[in-house]
Amino acid sequence: MALIVQKYGGTSVGSPDRIKNVARRVAKFKAQGHDLVVVVSAMSGETNRLIALAKEIQSQPDPRELDVIVSTGEQVTIGLLAMALKEQGVDAVSYTGGQVKILTDSAHTKARIQHIDDANMRADLNAGKVVIVAGFQGVDAQGNITTLGRGGSDTSGVALAAALKADECQIYTDVDGVYTTDPRVVPEARKLKTITFEEMLELASLGSKILQIRSVEFAGKYNVKLRVLSSFQEEGEGTLITFEEDSTVEKPVISGIAFNRDEARINVIGVPDKPGIAYQILGPVADANIDVDMIIQNVGQDGTTDFSFTVPKGEYPRALKVLEEVKKHVGAREVSGDDKICKVSIVGVGMRSHVGVASTMFRTLAEEGINIQMISTSEIKISVVLDEKYLELAVRVLHKAFGLEQAA
Amino acid sequence: MALIVQKYGGTSVGSPDRIKNVARRVAKFKAQGHDLVVVVSAMSGETNRLIALAKEIQSQPDPRELDVIVSTGEQVTIGLLAMALKEQGVDAVSYTGGQVKILTDSAHTKARIQHIDDANMRADLNAGKVVIVAGFQGVDAQGNITTLGRGGSDTSGVALAAALKADECQIYTDVDGVYTTDPRVVPEARKLKTITFEEMLELASLGSKILQIRSVEFAGKYNVKLRVLSSFQEEGEGTLITFEEDSTVEKPVISGIAFNRDEARINVIGVPDKPGIAYQILGPVADANIDVDMIIQNVGQDGTTDFSFTVPKGEYPRALKVLEEVKKHVGAREVSGDDKICKVSIVGVGMRSHVGVASTMFRTLAEEGINIQMISTSEIKISVVLDEKYLELAVRVLHKAFGLEQAA
Numbered sequence: 001m002a003l004i005v006q007k008y009g010g011t012s013v014g015s016p017d018r019i020k021n022v023a024r025r026v027a028k029f030k031a032q033g034h035d036l037v038v039v040v041s042a043m044s045g046e047t048n049r050l051i052a053l054a055k056e057i058q059s060q061p062d063p064r065e066l067d068v069i070v071s072t073g074e075q076v077t078i079g080l081l082a083m084a085l086k087e088q089g090v091d092a093v094s095y096t097g098g099q100v101k102i103l104t105d106s107a108h109t110k111a112r113i114q115h116i117d118d119a120n121m122r123a124d125l126n127a128g129k130v131v132i133v134a135g136f137q138g139v140d141a142q143g144n145i146t147t148l149g150r151g152g153s154d155t156s157g158v159a160l161a162a163a164l165k166a167d168e169c170q171i172y173t174d175v176d177g178v179y180t181t182d183p184r185v186v187p188e189a190r191k192l193k194t195i196t197f198e199e200m201l202e203l204a205s206l207g208s209k210i211l212q213i214r215s216v217e218f219a220g221k222y223n224v225k226l227r228v229l230s231s232f233q234e235e236g237e238g239t240l241i242t243f244e245e246d247s248t249v250e251k252p253v254i255s256g257i258a259f260n261r262d263e264a265r266i267n268v269i270g271v272p273d274k275p276g277i278a279y280q281i282l283g284p285v286a287d288a289n290i291d292v293d294m295i296i297q298n299v300g301q302d303g304t305t306d307f308s309f310t311v312p313k314g315e316y317p318r319a320l321k322v323l324e325e326v327k328k329h330v331g332a333r334e335v336s337g338d339d340k341i342c343k344v345s346i347v348g349v350g351m352r353s354h355v356g357v358a359s360t361m362f363r364t365l366a367e368e369g370i371n372i373q374m375i376s377t378s379e380i381k382i383s384v385v386l387d388e389k390y391l392e393l394a395v396r397v398l399h400k401a402f403g404l405e406q407a408a
Numbered sequence: 409m410a411l412i413v414q415k416y417g418g419t420s421v422g423s424p425d426r427i428k429n430v431a432r433r434v435a436k437f438k439a440q441g442h443d444l445v446v447v448v449s450a451m452s453g454e455t456n457r458l459i460a461l462a463k464e465i466q467s468q469p470d471p472r473e474l475d476v477i478v479s480t481g482e483q484v485t486i487g488l489l490a491m492a493l494k495e496q497g498v499d500a501v502s503y504t505g506g507q508v509k510i511l512t513d514s515a516h517t518k519a520r521i522q523h524i525d526d527a528n529m530r531a532d533l534n535a536g537k538v539v540i541v542a543g544f545q546g547v548d549a550q551g552n553i554t555t556l557g558r559g560g561s562d563t564s565g566v567a568l569a570a571a572l573k574a575d576e577c578q579i580y581t582d583v584d585g586v587y588t589t590d591p592r593v594v595p596e597a598r599k600l601k602t603i604t605f606e607e608m609l610e611l612a613s614l615g616s617k618i619l620q621i622r623s624v625e626f627a628g629k630y631n632v633k634l635r636v637l638s639s640f641q642e643e644g645e646g647t648l649i650t651f652e653e654d655s656t657v658e659k660p661v662i663s664g665i666a667f668n669r670d671e672a673r674i675n676v677i678g679v680p681d682k683p684g685i686a687y688q689i690l691g692p693v694a695d696a697n698i699d700v701d702m703i704i705q706n707v708g709q710d711g712t713t714d715f716s717f718t719v720p721k722g723e724y725p726r727a728l729k730v731l732e733e734v735k736k737h738v739g740a741r742e743v744s745g746d747d748k749i750c751k752v753s754i755v756g757v758g759m760r761s762h763v764g765v766a767s768t769m770f771r772t773l774a775e776e777g778i779n780i781q782m783i784s785t786s787e788i789k790i791s792v793v794l795d796e797k798y799l800e801l802a803v804r805v806l807h808k809a810f811g812l813e814q815a816a
Contacts, residue, residue: 079473
C-alpha cells in the first residue's frame with residue numbers, strides 16, 4: 001500500500017491502443033492496493049501540430065494564447081485515459097492543471113510551479129479513485145492557463161509527488177532506465193540500477209534526454225524518490241535516482257558517459273587581458289539570446305588572452321556575426337570557430353575521491369590519436385571537445401577504460 | 409458605439425485563413441468604435457474528430473470525460489483568433505467557459521447555463537480589448553468542465569449577450585439569413601429581413617438548421633436582439649429576429665416553409681378507446697429513449713381508436729419492435745408504418761388573423777394530386793406528412809401559392 005505518482009510521456013500515450021496499455025498497467029498497480037496519481041503528456045505529435053497551427057496565424061505566437069492552445073493536448077489525453085480506466089472497471093477522474101489546481105507564476109510557455117492544492121486529489125484517492133492529471137500545465141493567480149515548457153510533464157509529476165508526499169514518482173518513457181552511455185554507440189552499455197541526483201543532473205544537461213532537468217532538481221529539492229522505467233516492458237525495475245547521502249554501497253568512479261553533437265566552438269584570439277573583458281565578449285552574445293555552454297580562457301602572448309566557448313550549432317552563424325562586431329570593439333586579433341565538433345563527458349560522484357580520473361581519460365584518448373580541443377571540469381564531470389568524427393570512438397574507448405560494461 | 413456579441417460557427421473558423429478573415433471582420437467593427445465579445449465554435453471537423461477518438465477508447469464515452477475532451481476544440485479556436493487579432497494590431501484576450509466563468513448545471517454533454525460572471529469581460533472591454541469566449545462550454549459549481557450539447561455555441565452567444573446586456577447578438581453562419589424555404593428546392597426562395605421569435609422557433613425545430621433552438625428560446629426569454637448573417641459575405645444585413653410585439657408593419661400570412669425527410673410514421677390501429685391508452689402506447693416508446701414528434705389520434709370503428717405518430721428515421725426499426733410488444737399488451741389490431749415519408753410545414757404568425765390558410769394549403773396539394781397522410785396544426789404552423797417523393801413538388805407549389813417569392 002503505497003501512494004505512487006506515475007508519469008507517462010507522449011510516446012506512451014501516442015495512440016488509443018497505447019492509452020489502453022497504460023490503463024492496464026495503472027489498473028495492475030491499483031489491484032495491488034496502491035493509490036495512484038497519473039500524470040500524462042499530450043499524445044505524441046499533438047503539441048507540434050498545435051504549435052504549427054498557431055504559427056500559421058502568428059509567426060511569433062502570443063505566449064498567453066499559445067498556452068491556451070497547446071494545453072489542450074494534455075487535456076485530451078487525461079479524458080481518454082480516464083475513459084480507458086473506467087472501461088476496465090477502475091474508477092478514475094481527470095484534472096486539468098487549473099482544476100487541481102497547480103498554481104504557477106505568469107511566465108507563459110515557461111512557468112514555474114509555486115503551489116499545488118492537494119485537497120481534491122486526496123478526496124478522490126480516499127474514495128478509491130485513480131486521479132489523472134494533465135502534465136505540463138498550470139494556472140496563474142489570475143486564472144490564466146500557463147505551461148511549464150517542453151518536457152514539463154516530468155516536472156508536473158515530481159511536483160505532484162512532492163505535494164502529495166508520494167512514496168515514489170515513476171517516470172515511464174521509451175527507454176527502460178538510465179544507461180552508462182547510449183547503447184546505439186556502445187553495445188555493451190549497461191543499465192544502471194541506481195544513479196545519484198547529481199549524476200543524473202549532469203547526464204540530463206549533457207544530452208541524455210531521459211528526464212527534464214528541472215524535474216530532477218525538483219526531486220532533489222523535495223526529496224522525491226524518482227524512478228525511470230519503460231512503458232513498453234511489463235517487468236523491470238528501471239533506474240532509481242537516489243540521494244548520494246543515501247547510498248551505502250561504494251559508488252563506481254564513473255557512472256556514465258554523455259555526449260552531444262549539437263554545439264559549435266568559437267574562439268576569440270588575442271584579446272587585451274584586462275578586467276571586464278569576459279563580460280565585453282559574452283555580454284553581447286547573451287543579449288542576442290544565444291546560450292553559451294563551455295567557456296575557457298587561456299593566457300595568451302604579449303599581455304593578451306584567448307577566449308573559447310561553445311554555442312548551439314543552430315546559433316553558430318549568428319554568434320559569429322555578433323562576435324565580428326565585438327572583435328572591433330574590444331580589439332581582438334581574430335575570431336574563428338568550428339561547427340564540426342562534439343562534446344564527450346564522463347560523469348560520476350566517485351571521481352571526487354579518486355585521483356587520476358582525468359589522466360585516465362586524457363591518456364585513453366591520446367592512445368587513440370584523438371586530439372582534445374577544449375577541456376572543462378566540474379566536481380563530478382569532465383567534458384572534452386573533440387573533432388566530430390571521433391565521437392563514437394571516444395565514447396567506446398572511454399566506456400571500456402572505466403570498466404562501465406561490468407556490473408557495479 | 410454599441411456592445412455587440414458576435415458568434416462564428418465551425419465553418420467560419422474552419423482554417424487559419426478563415427480565422428484571419430473573422431479577425432478582419434471583428435477588427436472592422438472594432439474600428440467603428442464598437443465593443444466586441446466574440447464567441448467561437450471548434451474548427452469544423454474537430455469536434456467529430458475528438459468524439460471519434462473518445463469512442464476508440466469507450467463505445468459509450470463517460471460524459472464527464474467526454475466534456476473534458478471535446479471542450480478542447482473551442483479552446484484551440486479562441487487562442488488562434490486572439491492571435492489573429494493581435495497580429496492585426498487589435499488587442500484581444502481569450503477565455504474558456506470556465507475562465508469567464510459560465511456556470512452551468514452538472515448535466516454533462518447537455519448542460520444548461522445558470523449564471524455568467526461578466527466582471528472579467530467588462531474589465532477587458534473597458535481596457536479596449538476584444539473579448540473572445542469559447543462557445544459550447546461552461547463549468548459546474550464543482551469546477552467540472554461541461555458542454556451545452558451540439559450547436560451550443562449559439563446558446564453561449566445569446567447567453568453572453570443577455571448577461572452583458574449587449575445591443576445585438578450576431579450569429580455568423582454559412583447562410584446569409586433566414587429564407588422563406590431552402591433555395592436548393594425553390595430557387596425563388598427569398599431572404600427574410602425580419603422573422604419573429606415564434607416563427608424562428610418553429611422553423612428551427614422543423615429542420616431549418618440555422619440556429620440552435622435553445623438559443624432562440626434564450627433570446628426570447630432575455631429580450632436579446634438576434635441577427636443571422638453570413639460570415640462569407642462582406643456586406644448584408646442578414647435576418648433580424650424580432651419579438652412579434654415589436655413589429656409595426658403588417659406581417660405576411662406565411663413567413664416560410666420548413667421540411668424534413670428524417671422521420672418515419674408509425675400507426676397503431678384498432679386500439680380499445682379507453683382512458684390512459686395514449687400513455688400505454690407512448691410510454692414504452694419514451695422509455696426506449698425514442699423521440700416522438702407528431703402525434704395524431706382518430707376515432708376508429710367499434711369503440712376502437714387509431715393512433716399515429718412520427719419518430720426519427722434511424723429509430724424506426726427499434727420503435728416498431730417496441731410497438732409489437734405494446735400491441736399484445738393493449739390489444740391493438742395492427743401495428744404498421746412507413747419510413748418513406750416527409751414532413752412539410754408552413755409557418756407564420758400571420759395565420760392567426762387569417763382564415764383559410766389551411767384550406768389554401770390542402771387545396772394546393774390536392775390540385776397536384778398529393779395525398780396527405782397526417783395533419784398537425786399549432787397556432788402559427790400547419791404540418792403535413794406526405795409521401796417522400798412529393799417533397800420538392802409540395803414545397804414549390806406552396807411557396808408559390810402563398811406568394812413567398814414576392815418581397816413583403
